[in-house]
Amino acid sequence: MDLDLSSDSADLTASLVDVESVSGGEADLAAAIERALSDLPHLSVHSDGNAVVARTTLGRPQRVILAGHIDTVPIERNGLLRLARHRPDLLHGDLAVLMEPTGVVIEGGCQGTMRAEVTTRGKRAHSARSWMGLNAIHAAGGILDVLRSYQPRQPEVDGLTYHEGLNAVGIGGGVAGNVIPDECVVTVNYRFAPDRSEAEAAAYVREVFSGYEVEITDSAPGARPGLDHPAAATLLAAVAGVPRAKFGWTDVARFALLGMPALNYGPGDPMLAHSRDEHVPVAQIAECEATLEAWLTR
């Protein structure tokens, strides 16, 4: 598969989407991108696993990083994380723009995410004599009660309003069709605004589920909006629309950890991300291309 970089940006997007690129299996797509970029004489191209970096060396006073992921699952496998360890020099710049779906407005910062397993324990028994046991699945009703009555925070951070969430994303329990189960595990996902650290978020989750066994299984910090940074001001001026908070976790947080301001900006409705009818309007692809080109060459 060869990518034609001279084609219309919507056609090029369609070509990219047509290549299967589930996380861990995006090598073909990464290779195609690297081949296409290597033909351009003003770029030096580096690769690290399936991460591809193309850099200018034009001696300009500021450097902007445009970053996006080419696989289809976020967080779990992240080439940027590996790249930050192997070649942090390739990621150094004054501002990073994460090409996440934002509906072509600036979305500032990102919320953190944390997963925890909340477990109930019981006692096995044959289900014909259920009163001899203690049903751990029934006990998990208490965990679902907490989740059903939960009222998420909507705090304002640096002028943008975030919207938290605490949800069960998995539940599992059961030994056999005739056994009272002795364990039930509810996997919850806490999305937290960037006024909370990972440690504060973990303490909060433990407090919400006090009385239950809670194990934090993974987490990633949020990032404050950072719109007051000088490097962000020029892009804010170039993009139409009112900036808003980014609810999802994005690689903005990784750049924040590297000490760089970062914004989210890209085509596509963020409300549709990861849903069955996710799609990107062709007009927004063209708008993003035009805005970024005008801003970068100003």
Add this chain to the structure above:
Amino acid sequence: MDLDLSSDSADLTASLVDVESVSGGEADLAAAIERALSDLPHLSVHSDGNAVVARTTLGRPQRVILAGHIDTVPIERNGLLRLARHRPDLLHGDLAVLMEPTGVVIEGGCQGTMRAEVTTRGKRAHSARSWMGLNAIHAAGGILDVLRSYQPRQPEVDGLTYHEGLNAVGIGGGVAGNVIPDECVVTVNYRFAPDRSEAEAAAYVREVFSGYEVEITDSAPGARPGLDHPAAATLLAAVAGVPRAKFGWTDVARFALLGMPALNYGPGDPMLAHSRDEHVPVAQIAECEATLEAWLTR
């Protein structure tokens, strides 16, 4: 492995238990039993899959069937069911004694069992924007509410008191760690007293979970005690202790469908069946052997 039928009944039990016999993998044990019984000149031995039947042909006026299962999982794979289809003549008799753990008293009849999947549906969304979706796992809290507040019936049937149960034996839901799940399935097991037919039990389960999607996935009928049958009276007289209801499903129900009275009688505490510390007191094995031998040769 060779079984020594002349050994002490407790030693013989230990030899049987020592042979791995998980359902579907009990061929070695069945073959060993068939070999041992074939050496006895007064028995004609038949086999059907892993089911072994040894019959006398002494021309006596009544025939008693002593039946037990040699595998370690009940109901799911049942050689008796297959045998009833292939060779019903081998199962014909005046009374069947099911060698189930009863603590060496007569346990009459058995409860029926039914499994159903109770499902909630929601709408997928990215968990960072959970308010765009509808969480099916949270909705399953309503199903667990029903189960937690459920009061089981304890009806008296033909003089014996049964004890029903309605329990979750499995729960599953979840798409990915960052997705609001659109389906959650609670597998429930209803154990019902023999005053209810399978059809009545199914209608009851649907009524209890009205408002939810309910699919009956399998069921087996109960059996009334049948202690008033003349053939049962002589064994009742021979066995010490007060007869009681059998809560678990046993093959008594299969014999009831064949029109034969059947009882449960055997060593071992039924309350421990299928639990981690299930065991059989050696003295009860000897007591069962002596009682049955005296009764059969009276």
